[in-house]
Amino acid sequence: MITIERRNDGVALITLDRPAARNALSLALLEALSEALRECEEARCVVLAANGPAFSAGHDLRELTAARGEADGGRAFFARTMALCSRVMQQVVNHPVPVIAAVEGIATAAGCQLVASCDLAVATPASKFCTPGVDIALFCSTPAVAVARAIPRKAAMEMLLTGRMVGAEEARSLGLVNRVAEDARGAALELAAQIAARSAVTIRMGKRGFIEQSGLPLAEAYDAASAVMVDNMMAADAEEGIGAFLGKRAPHWQDR
Structure with a gap:
C-alpha cells in the first residue's frame, strides 16, 4: 500500500x-x-x-x-x-x-x-x-x-x-x-x-519559518521572519556558509 x-x-x-x-x-x-x-x-x-x-x-x-x-x-x-x-x-x-x-x-x-x-x-x-x-x-x-x-x-x-x-x-x-x-x-x-545537498538545519528552519509567516499580517510576518533570520544566523552552518562564500571555497555542512 x-x-x-x-x-x-x-x-x-x-x-x-x-x-x-x-x-x-x-x-x-x-x-x-x-x-x-x-x-x-x-x-x-x-x-x-x-x-x-x-x-x-x-x-x-x-x-x-x-x-x-x-x-x-x-x-x-x-x-x-x-x-x-x-x-x-x-x-x-x-x-x-x-x-x-x-x-x-x-x-x-x-x-x-x-x-x-x-x-x-x-x-x-x-x-x-x-x-x-x-x-x-x-x-x-x-x-x-x-x-x-x-x-x-x-x-x-x-x-x-x-x-x-x-x-x-x-x-x-x-x-x-x-x-x-x-x-x-x-x-x-x-x-x-x-x-x-543544502544545510539540513537551514532548510528545516526555512520551511518552518515560511509556513509560520505566510498566515500572518504583514508587520507580524516580518517580525516572525526576522526572528527566524536571527536564529539562522546563529547556526554553525550559516557561519560556515558565509565564511565559505567570502573565502571562495566549498562549504562543509555540519547540519547544526
Whole structure:
C-alpha cells in the first residue's frame, strides 16, 4: 500500500502503491501515508510518488458508499475519514522537510488536494488535475482548502464549480505545479537531491519559518521572519556558509 525508499543522498521516496484502486485514499492508505511521513521526518527531503495510472483519484468512493449501510447512514465514518484526511494534509504542509509531489497520471479531488498540499510538484506533460466533486453532487470542500492556497482564487473557484480537467502546462501556469517533465519522478528526485545537498538545519528552519509567516499580517510576518533570520544566523552552518562564500571555497555542512 505504501513503500519507502531511503536514498544515499538523504532523499526519502514515499510511493503510494494501490494502483488497482487508482491510489484512492482509503482510511487504510491515509493511515499508512501518515505513518510513512512520520518515519521520514529525519530525511533531508521527501518525494511523494505513486504507482499505476493515477497519482490519486481522491477518496475511496466505494468505501464511503459501503458506510451508508451503518445505523447512522455513514455519518460517523464520513466524519472520521474527512478528519483523518485533513490531518494528513496538514502533516504534509507542516512536515519538517520539503515534500515534493511527483505526479504521473491524474490527480483528482483529494488527490489534487494532496498535490496542492506539497511544497513543490513536478508533473508529466500528460498529467491532469481536477476537483470534480460537483459532478457527483459532492462539492470538493476540503480539497478547496489546499487548492485555494496554491493557486489564484478565481482559478480555484472555476475548478471547483465546473470540475473540469486542468492539463499540466495550465497547472504550471497557475502555480499548482512547479515543473513539467517527461520523467516526473526522476525530475522530482533530482530537485530533491539539490535541496538535500543544502544545510539540513537551514532548510528545516526555512520551511518552518515560511509556513509560520505566510498566515500572518504583514508587520507580524516580518517580525516572525526576522526572528527566524536571527536564529539562522546563529547556526554553525550559516557561519560556515558565509565564511565559505567570502573565502571562495566549498562549504562543509555540519547540519547544526
